Amino acid sequence: MSEGSRPGLFSELKRRNVFRVGAAYVVVAWLVLQVGDLAADNLGFPGWFMPMLFVLLGLGFPVAVILSWAFDLTPEGVQRTSVDDVGPRRPGAGPLDWVIALGILVVIGMFVVDRFGVGPADPSPEGTSVAKTGALEDRDAGSIAVLAFENMSPDPENAYFAEGISEEILNILADIDGLHVASRTSAFSFRGSNTPIPEIAQALDVRHVLEGSVRKQGNRVRITAQLIRADTDGHVWSDTFDRELVDIFEVQEEIAQSITDALGEVLGTRQVSVTASTSDLDAYERFLRGRARFHQRREFAEAIADLELAVAQDPAFGEAWIYLAAANSVAPGYYEDGAFDPDQMFPAARRAIERARTLRPEDPMVFAIDAMLRAEEGDQVAALDLVRQAAGMRSQDSTPELWLGLTLYVAGYVAESVGAFERAVEMDPLVGINHGYLAIAYLATGREEAAVSLARRAMELGWGAAMWVYAIELAARGERDQALVVLRGLSDGASQFEPFRVALAAAIANPAVAGAQLQVDSVRPPEELLAVERTGEYLDLLAATAAAGPVSNQTGWLRMAWLPTFRAVREDPRFFRAAGDMGLVELWEARGYPDGCARVSDAAGDRLDCAGSHQGSP
Structure with missing residues (x-):
């Protein structure tokens, strides 16, 4: 072949099917990532699984491109590309076209389902899913409900910890200007129910719902969270955090920041900052347990014991003092066999609230x-x-x-x-x-x-x-x-x-x-x-x-x-x-x-x- 007749680089890339191989690789890699993300959420894969999968697929892209340049798929098998071959590639490359076409159809289908909520009709007697979607679309776009996170730990006592983490995230979000956050008590009332997300959003008058789970074992914690847009029932954001327990406040900040970023079109740019309420993790766990019991208005004796231990271990833990005062002031009205003497409880509540005032005025x-x-x-x-x-x-x-x-x-x-x-x-x-x-x-x-x-x-x-x-x-x-x-x-x-x-x-x-x-x-x-x-x-x-x-x-x-x-x-x-x-x-x-x-x-x-x-x- 003469020097003057040699094709240009673009023509050569096209002739060697590099573009088609690259497109097919991107489509297949995207599908692999979707399947991997689904498997990671449901099978409890470690937090590094998805980042590692992404890196491996990224490294594989240049390899696929290089191989497509150097080799050709023919009816006789894989053969090295001839430099002197200036004709079009033989029909052996046809399967790439099918891969690309099918992949694109799958991608479009998944986008339609996620974006427009295609699915079975709403079986409720109140109307179809279209009617509900329309009602939800009228909700404030900057509104969210934080549901009680599910306890995935072997120890059922950690349910208090899981609930406490979701409440902490709720409180962080409630401080963000422009974001309406549904009340904790109403949002947590769906704890343990199978109510569909659109129905929860309808009841709480919000556009978005945050749900998640917490698995705590020893000093390690895994928090999985996902933000759902209720009118489409589609995921806006999701992530899994595997950390040491000492990083718990950092994780809460990351989750809140991610949600804020996901709602950036509504809220604009917002920077979330979380100050650790205590450096004593045992005191923090006791506080979460005592606060949850207070909210449920039961087991007041245990709640007060937890909160007393929390403030004993960290006397500067202002929020623990607040809920210790709350538990002591409310308990006498619940008549648990006369166990709570107002003459003792009210002075204890007064001491606690005076201490809280100096810390959180x-x-x-x-x-x-x-x-x-x-x-x-x-x-x-x-x-x-x-x-x-x-x-x-x-x-x-x-x-x-x-x-x-x-x-x-x-x-x-x-x-x-x-x-x-x-x-x-x-x-x-x-x-x-x-x-x-x-x-x-x-x-x-x-x-x-x-x-x-x-x-x-x-x-x-x-x-x-x-x-x-x-x-x-x-x-x-x-x-x-x-x-x-x-x-x-x-x-x-x-x-x-x-x-x-x-x-x-x-x-x-x-x-x-x-x-x-x-x-x-x-x-x-x-x-x-x-x-x-x-x-x-x-x-x-x-x-x-x-x-x-x-x-x-x-x-x-x-x-x-x-x-x-x-x-x-x-x-x-x-x-x-x-x-x-x-x-x-x-x-x-x-x-x-x-x-x-x-x-x-x-x-x-x-x-x-x-x-x-x-x-x-x-």
């Missing part, structure tokens, strides 16, 4: 817990001011808003409390207590139909106290048969309140023997007395308890007083004296008396006159 939970303690101590003016500040701070936790509603409601500012309860429900739509107290406030303002609907929803979400209150209201106004129907619906045979429910039902059915049926003490709010026309005994107990010192669970004692039927209770001088001992009269004098009520004095002493109240007798 701007944390909304510091203000909220301090408010609840001040209310128990009788300083209602400071309590209302503090809890209002807490509710006004940025937080994805509805607790301060709920507690603001409770503080207002207990003080008789029922109409004002409705707004706070409604905001709590909006923030945390899957939390029973939020719905329940909104139901009680609605009942107190005469919106009975809406109240009953909310109370039933609260019971579905695991909080039946609102239906209990409704049953007492029905009985007190003479609708005893209907009250018994409601009480029967509250029976689950396992609740700690089951003995009280049985006793109350018996007393309502036969008021003449109510004294023998009801078991009353000064710790548990004796709401049952009001249902069987023993108002005087209720007021005597309330006044005696308030005069003796801090009243355990003020909300439980006073939530009946503002209902329509109990005008006589709130207008009794004994109620006014108890309100004075609790600090409520001081609050009323400072900011005004409850809706429609005024202070009057007569021969029996000072009392409220609520003739103009929305909660007047029906």
Whole structure:
């Protein structure tokens, strides 16, 4: 072949099928990576597997290109390419075309499924998947729910650790401007369920969902996380982190940063930074376990023990002090066989929150817990001011808003409390207590139909106290048969309140023997007395308890007083004296008396006159 007739480099690359081999290699390598990623997630491959696979495939590309230059696939087999051969390649290269074509079709198919959510129709009666997708597309693009991570460790106790890690990530994301993060309590309510991601997103009003798993063995931890766009049910980002436990805060930062980067079109450029809350890993694990138990409102003794150990090992662990205060302040209201003495628990909570204030002075939970303690101590003016500040701070936790509603409601500012309860429900739509107290406030303002609907929803979400209150209201106004129907619906045979429910039902059915049926003490709010026309005994107990010192669970004692039927209770001088001992009269004098009520004095002493109240007798 003459020098002048030799083809150029581009023509030679084309003649030797280098371009086709390269294209086929890229397609096959991409498919191998997809299969490898799927296998790594489901078979528990180590974290280095995917990076190593990517490197190997990358190194293989130049090898494939070089081989395609040097050799030719012919009907007679693989032969070395002749330099003098200037004709077109023989048809032996045809299989490359098929590989490229099939590979491209597979890639397009996977893209369509991932992007447009092609799949089986939605079997739910509410409509097709298209309708749901449309609704989800209306959600704020910068919104996300973080689900409780699954515990993949052999030790079931590590479930607390897995849940704690996901909560830490949630808290980091909640601090990012422009990102709406669903409340922890509502998001974690899907723990252990098989609810499809689009349905979770619909319930939580978010566009994206983060789910994951944690495997902890010894000092090593593997965290797998994946961000899913709910309207397509497609993955936006996923990764697996294998680290030493000492790197746990670094991993949390990496995950949060990756999510922020994945949502960059919505959020813009954001830099995530995480400061380690403690350098003591054992204290950190104890904190995660104690906080999880507190959130679940169970095993308070174990929660307090975990949190006490955490602060003992690291006295500068501010968040552990906060939840130690929270556990001590809340535990007396849960009546676990009288194990939690308010005279001991409240001072312990006060010491813990004062320490927390020096370490985390701007944390909304510091203000909220301090408010609840001040209310128990009788300083209602400071309590209302503090809890209002807490509710006004940025937080994805509805607790301060709920507690603001409770503080207002207990003080008789029922109409004002409705707004706070409604905001709590909006923030945390899957939390029973939020719905329940909104139901009680609605009942107190005469919106009975809406109240009953909310109370039933609260019971579905695991909080039946609102239906209990409704049953007492029905009985007190003479609708005893209907009250018994409601009480029967509250029976689950396992609740700690089951003995009280049985006793109350018996007393309502036969008021003449109510004294023998009801078991009353000064710790548990004796709401049952009001249902069987023993108002005087209720007021005597309330006044005696308030005069003796801090009243355990003020909300439980006073939530009946503002209902329509109990005008006589709130207008009794004994109620006014108890309100004075609790600090409520001081609050009323400072900011005004409850809706429609005024202070009057007569021969029996000072009392409220609520003739103009929305909660007047029906």
